[in-house]
Structure formats: C-alpha cells, structure tokens
Amino acid sequence: MGPDTSWRTPVPDRPGLTKRPRARNVRASGDGQSTPARDSLRLAAIIGGLVLALVAGFGLGRAVGASGPGANGPMGGVGATSGHAHAPGIPSDHTHAGPASVDTAVGGLAVSAGGYTLVPASTMMRAGVPAPFSFRIDGPDGRPVTKFAIVHDKPMHLIVVRRDLSGYQHLHPTMTADGDWQIGLTLPATGAWRAYADFAALNAAGAQTGVTLGVDLTVAGAYTPTPIPPAARDSTVDGFTVTYEGTPRVGATHPLVFRVFSSGAPVPSLERYLGAYGHLVALREGDLGYLHVHPENQLYGGAVKFWLAAPSPGRYRMFFDFQVGGKVHTATYTMVVS
Numbered sequence: 001m002g003p004d005t006s007w008r009t010p011v012p013d014r015p016g017l018t019k020r021p022r023a024r025n026v027r028a029s030g031d032g033q034s035t036p037a038r039d040s041l042r043l044a045a046i047i048g049g050l051v052l053a054l055v056a057g058f059g060l061g062r063a064v065g066a067s068g069p070g071a072n073g074p075m076g077g078v079g080a081t082s083g084h085a086h087a088p089g090i091p092s093d094h095t096h097a098g099p100a101s102v103d104t105a106v107g108g109l110a111v112s113a114g115g116y117t118l119v120p121a122s123t124m125m126r127a128g129v130p131a132p133f134s135f136r137i138d139g140p141d142g143r144p145v146t147k148f149a150i151v152h153d154k155p156m157h158l159i160v161v162r163r164d165l166s167g168y169q170h171l172h173p174t175m176t177a178d179g180d181w182q183i184g185l186t187l188p189a190t191g192a193w194r195a196y197a198d199f200a201a202l203n204a205a206g207a208q209t210g211v212t213l214g215v216d217l218t219v220a221g222a223y224t225p226t227p228i229p230p231a232a233r234d235s236t237v238d239g240f241t242v243t244y245e246g247t248p249r250v251g252a253t254h255p256l257v258f259r260v261f262s263s264g265a266p267v268p269s270l271e272r273y274l275g276a277y278g279h280l281v282a283l284r285e286g287d288l289g290y291l292h293v294h295p296e297n298q299l300y301g302g303a304v305k306f307w308l309a310a311p312s313p314g315r316y317r318m319f320f321d322f323q324v325g326g327k328v329h330t331a332t333y334t335m336v337v338s
C-alpha cells in the first residue's frame with residue numbers, strides 16, 4: 001500500500017477529502033480563459049485545494065491503508081503529505097520534492113483534529129507517583145471510538161514527554177469495551193508534559209483515519225527545565241552506541257540510517273519490535289510538533305533505514321526505539337534542520 005494513496009483514503013463523514021486538490025488546481029489554471037466568473041471559480045478551487053492539502057497534511061497524513069503486524073505501513077508520522085512509505089522493492093536511493101510538504105505536516109499539536117477528540121479523565125499528576133492515566137477518543141459522532149486499526153502491533157501508541165523534551169516514554173494502553181484507554185503512568189519530574197495519542201480509528205465502514213492528538217499533563221511543583229543537548233549523530237544508551245546518517249530537509253524526503261554498535265562492533269541481532277526494526281519519533285522544539293516514522297521493512301546492511309521529510313527548519317529531538325535481546329532501548333538525539 002503506497003502512501004501516496006493513504007492520505008486520499010475516503011472519509012465518509014468528510015467527502016471533500018476524497019478529492020484531489022492538485023488535480024483541481026491544474027484544471028483550474030489550465031483552461032486558458034479568463035472571465036470574472038471563471039476567475040472566482042478558479043480562486044475558489046485553489047483555496048479549496050489549499051485547505052484540503054493542509055487538512056490532509058495535518059490530520060490524514062497517516063490515514064492507514066495497510067496495517068497489522070509486520071506491515072510496512074504508511075509512515076511519515078502524521079506525515080506529511082510527502083512523508084510517504086517506501087514499500088520493499090521500490091528504489092530507495094531517490095529523493096523527491098514534496099510540493100505539499102507544508103509546515104503543518106506534523107501531528108500532536110491539537111487535542112482535536114480530523115473529527116476526533118482526545119478526552120483525558122484527568123491531566124494532573126504527582127511527581128514520581130505511579131497513577132492510572134485514562135482517556136478516550138471521541139469520534140465525529142461525539143461518541144467514544146471503540147474500533148481502532150492495529151498499526152505496528154498496537155491499536156494505540158501513547159507517547160509522553162516533558163515539554164522540555166526530556167523524559168520520553170512510549171507506552172501502549174489497553175482499552176475497555178466502551179472505549180476507555182488505560183495505562184499506569186509515572187511522570188518522574190515536575191512541569192508540563194505532553195501526551196500524544198497516535199492511532200488509526202476505524203469507522204463502521206472499516207475506513208481508517210490516522211490521527212495523532214496531543215494534550216498537556218501537569219505535575220505541580222518547582223520546575224527546572226533541562227536544556228536540549230547539543231546536536232550529535234551518536235547516542236549512547238544501555239551500553240549501546242547508536243549512530244545515524246542522513247540529513248533531513250524541508251520539502252523533500254531523505255533517508256535516515258541508524259546503526260547500533262556494542263563495544264565498537266555492529267550489533268548483528270537487531271530484533272523486530274512492534275513489527276519493525278525500529279521506531280522513530282521526532283519532536284520539534286518550540287511547539288512539540290510530532291512526527292512518527294517507521295522504517296523500511298528489512299534491514300539495510302544491518303542498519304535501520306527511515307525516510308523523513310522535515311516539516312520545517314529548526315531543532316528536533318529524535319527518539320529511536322530498537323530491540324536487542326528482547327529488551328527495548330531508546331537512543332536520543334538533537335537534530336538540526338536548516
């Protein structure tokens with residue numbers, strides 16, 4: 001399932017989204033005639049196209065076409081209309097401009113998007129005290145969603161990070177029959193935290209809508225932010241050194257390749273975790289815009305290869321989850337996109 005079709009996944013409640021804004025623009029500007037009426041129609045078509053492109057980039061970029069364990073599902077997080085999957089077999093050494101790589105091609109900035117609303121039971125936590133965190137996702141009909149697609153082995157991915165981009169956690173809540181998601185959560189330090197619910201809702205017709213919603217959680221008390229570490233291409237975690245190559249750019253999809261070393265030697269036994277050899281979340285400094293990228297289905301010379309289009313210049317914190325010996329580790333980086 002190619003990503004280029006994913007963001008066009010029909011959404012019955014919002015039929016306009018099934019249209020192809022760019023094609024309309026082409027027709028509108030290519031007729032060679034100009035009258036006031038035509039001009040206003042043309043303008044309407046262009047504006048409509050832009051709105052659709054923005055909506056698609058914001059809320060439906062990850063609308064899921066292929067899913068399930070091992071599927072090389074649509075990647076690019078709420079990716080970008082240009083953040084598209086590369087199925088095995090597609091030449092992977094190319095780059096291409098993404099005309100729709102708009103600045104909004106990140107997720108997690110809103111508590112409600114694409115008709116779906118994140119409703120937490122409570123957002124107040126106490127530092128270092130384990131507590132249940134529960135929430136529901138209300139759908140376009142105002143009722144809690146109870147059907148979710150399995151994307152990378154899970155129906156719901158919950159990412160939690162402090163707003164200074166420290167303290168990253170990647171959790172998988174469980175759902176009750178009536179749509180309440182629950183997970184035990186410990187926020188170790190005071191301050192404001194961001195929780196992202198990354199999911200693909202299923203409607204009655206079986207259509208999937210991928211959305212990442214975000215909400216702030218607060219831990220009362222004196223707050224000392226942790227400065228973002230300097231940019232680096234290697235990260236040490238649990239005795240592993242993990243490097244990455246590649247330089248994401250704005251408006252074009254470029255490869256990012258991660259290699260895991262132990263005692264100076266490449267680790268030969270990377271394992272699949274949640275159906276993929278790695279999971280990459282990038283959070284933008286300033287607004288904590290969220291990108292979640294999944295890698296190519298197979299290792300690439302022993303390394304894990306992602307495709308990423310940066311939504312804008314700036315600094316990002318990247319969190320790379322990988323598994324060795326049955327244990328998940330997270331390497332962290334500061335990346336600068338110029």
Ligand SMILES: [Cu+2]
Pocket residue numbers: 154156157158170171172274
């Ligand atoms: Cu997950």
